[in-house]
Amino acid sequence: MVRLSRTLVLAALLFAAPAAAEGGAAAAGADALFREAVALAEAGKFKEAANKFEASYELDPARGTLQGWAMAEERAGEPERAYLHYQQLAREAKAAKDGPRAKLAAERMSALSSKVALVALEISGPAEAEGKVTLDGRALDDAEIGTPILVSPGEHVFEGASPSGASFHQAVSAAIGEKVRAQVSWHLPNTSALPAPVEPPASHPERDEGTSSSPLTTIGLIVGGAGVVAGGIGTYLWIDSGKDFDSVSGDCPNGQCPPGTQSRIDDGRSKENLARLLLIGGGAAVAAGVTLFVVGNAQENHAHARAVVGPTGAYLTGRF
Incomplete structure (x- = not known):
């Protein structure tokens, strides 16, 4: 231990003496602290020596003082602080073309790298x-x-x-x-890897019923329309047959009809029967048309509903 401390002191004095001399009277305080630090290091009090070297360096940032500071910290068991100050010494020595100190700093950093x-x-x-x-x-x-x-x-x-x-x-x-x-x-951000922004769903106008109707709706309209027409014709024939019977009744008082009246009676009965068939068939067609229209319209509304995923969740949209 004594030999190592003396080696530290001699190295510090060897390198620091020129710096102290160059400082002159302005560095008198720093020089006094430096000599106290050397004495403490010679006595094996490396922690106290490091503190004195630090105080001296603050007054006069000489490379020799920085070297003594780093060496004292290394001997005091503070490898991190010693490494930092050796690293600082290496930079300053390189800038000042101080080869011996630059070499010493590099060697000590290499030795401390395992710690x-x-x-x-x-x-x-x-x-x-x-x-x-x-x-x-x-x-x-x-x-x-x-x-x-x-x-x-x-x-x-x-x-x-x-x-x-x-x-x-x-x-x-x-x-x-x-x-x-x-x-x-260096690399630019990969914009293609970013998720595409989710846009809110666009509003869709209601589609025209005339161009988007279900086939059943169309068939229902046709069948219902045919039923209405048949019912209208049946109504007309029913009324017309009634007029024929009224006319025949006027020509046949007391139930006696003149010759040729029978054909008019038969014609009236035919109109009445046809009217009855048209009225029944027309009514059935209207009922069937209404049923087909309702079923087709329900299917169409169901087809218009769709699921949409928005920025805040999923929801159902459509015409109901």
Whole structure:
């Protein structure tokens, strides 16, 4: 333990001394905190040392202080916090072309990868202008795309959205010691897969009875009409035969009829019999026609009823 703490202290002092010197009088407070942190680390008090390094970094964000902060957290058993600060150190060292610190940060992140959960996002295909990428709702910058990102163990969601409408959604799950890569690509929504909107049923005007009648309705009208005509003719013949009998009765006083009257009597009887047949047949035809019309109309109304599925349910429509 003593050897490891001294290694940490020597490394921190080696890299931090130039930064402290460059800060001058303005970094005096940060330098004092830095030296306190080194002393605590040398004594094996890494948690307290990390707090001092943090306070020093807030006063003067020097790369050497950030390195000591990350190293103290690693020795204090805080791998997640140490990984984040090594990652920050790697970015700052790369920007400043500080090769030794960039190498040290990469080595320590590799060593800590077995103690943390990491996810990375790889986007294939054409890029989307002004596309916004998030991890669990947090916006990611371009530098984070393709690089490991520290997460808590469990499920996480990458999402992308762009003004063009292209998007992606990818859920991943990572455990301690895992580095999970999610591969996605921008894609436009598949409108053909969306269900077609259900439109309310259009109103249908009532159909004309003359063009949509049931055959039984038509037959009923014909039969009934024929019955009415037959009844009319029968009525006429019945009245006419009565006139003939009245005329013959006037020519035959006391039951004595002149010659030739018998033919008129026979003709009147024939008209009477025919009238009786027409009246009976016409009445039957009218009754049959009415029956056929009623039955046909009922069948027609039943055929007009139909089930319609609307946006809020199913219902029956038609003419009743």
